[in-house]
Amino acid sequence: MNLTELSDRLFSAMIEADRPGASNIVEEALSGGISPRAVIADVLDPAIVRLGKLWEEQAMSLAQNFVASKIAEDTLLRCVPVRKDRESGKGSVVIGNIEDDFHSLGRRAVSLFLEAAGWDVHDLGNDVPAEQFVEKALEVDACVIAVSAMMQTTALNIRKVRELLDANDLKGSIKLAVGGAVFNWRPELVAEVGGDGTASNAIGADELCQRLRTETGRAVQP
Numbered sequence: 001m002n003l004t005e006l007s008d009r010l011f012s013a014m015i016e017a018d019r020p021g022a023s024n025i026v027e028e029a030l031s032g033g034i035s036p037r038a039v040i041a042d043v044l045d046p047a048i049v050r051l052g053k054l055w056e057e058q059a060m061s062l063a064q065n066f067v068a069s070k071i072a073e074d075t076l077l078r079c080v081p082v083r084k085d086r087e088s089g090k091g092s093v094v095i096g097n098i099e100d101d102f103h104s105l106g107r108r109a110v111s112l113f114l115e116a117a118g119w120d121v122h123d124l125g126n127d128v129p130a131e132q133f134v135e136k137a138l139e140v141d142a143c144v145i146a147v148s149a150m151m152q153t154t155a156l157n158i159r160k161v162r163e164l165l166d167a168n169d170l171k172g173s174i175k176l177a178v179g180g181a182v183f184n185w186r187p188e189l190v191a192e193v194g195g196d197g198t199a200s201n202a203i204g205a206d207e208l209c210q211r212l213r214t215e216t217g218r219a220v221q222p
């Protein structure tokens with residue numbers, strides 16, 4: 001089965017807002033023996049990159065973009081196995097898109113990958129105020145708050161999370177992971193918003209959170 005051809009077909013279904021058609025393409029790939037990871041990396045990812053280009057060229061509407069993003073989310077959910085047991089003991093992570101940010105796709109991907117890697121993930125969704133991140137992290141004893149932002153403007157709202165952690169003397173016990181395409185374009189933004197670390201994609205999020213947990217001095221539960 002040709003991955004490029006599958007990706008072309010998925011991209012067409014995305015811009016035509018054909019959700020059932022897209023789902024059939026993904027099922028065809030998986031039942032044809034393509035691994036879920038390859039479906040994400042070689043079928044979905046190239047389609048998203050093309051989608052981004054069309055968006056930047058203003059060749060698609062907001063509504064089209066929205067449905068295409070839903071299709072991408074459906075595909076991720078289908079491909080990432082979610083663990084129901086919480087036995088690996090990696091710890092709790094609170095995740096969300098920062099206040100004013102509604103780019104859920106990247107955050108959902110990170111959330112799913114962390115769950116699959118054995119983290120207890122508390123996903124607060126889009127447009128989350130700084131206070132809510134910190135309150136939830138204290139409630140579930142999280143060692144990492146993971147904040148996603150796709151825009152320059154919204155990324156700056158992450159500073160409020162940093163300020164709250166510092167003001168409440170939580171700097172050492174709760175680490176701040178930040179991410180989203182804007183951090184890949186401008187790596188210096190991580191320090192500007194007070195992030196303790198970033199990863200350029202969902203696959204790198206597990207390693208990042210493990211490193212940050214070690215920095216808090218917490219061990220993996222046996």
Ligand code: B12
Nearest residue numbers: 052069101102103104105106148151152179180181201202
């Ligand atoms: C899809 C999309 C949308 C969709 C989002 C739908 C959804 N459910 O997510 C919709 C249509 C809603 C949308 C709306 C808007 N968008 Co938009 N959007 C995009 C687009 C095309 C793709 C984003 C995306 O989903 N990428 C795919 C995901 C998988 O990648 P990702 O987010 O980078 O996430 C990965 C990594 O970054 C990392 N990661 C992500 N989060 C985290 C967190 C942590 C802790 C870690 C470790 C890692 C990590 O892992 C992820 C998976 O590998 C981008 C263009 C682009 N090329 O990026 C514009 C873009 C981000 N949007 C933009 C704009 C301006 C808007 C709007 C203001 C448009 C408007 N005029 O209304 C609104 C704003 C909405 C808001 N307030 O948030 C601009 C931002 C400009 C800027 N530099 O600030 C962009 C760059 C387009 C552009 N060039 O103009 N958008």
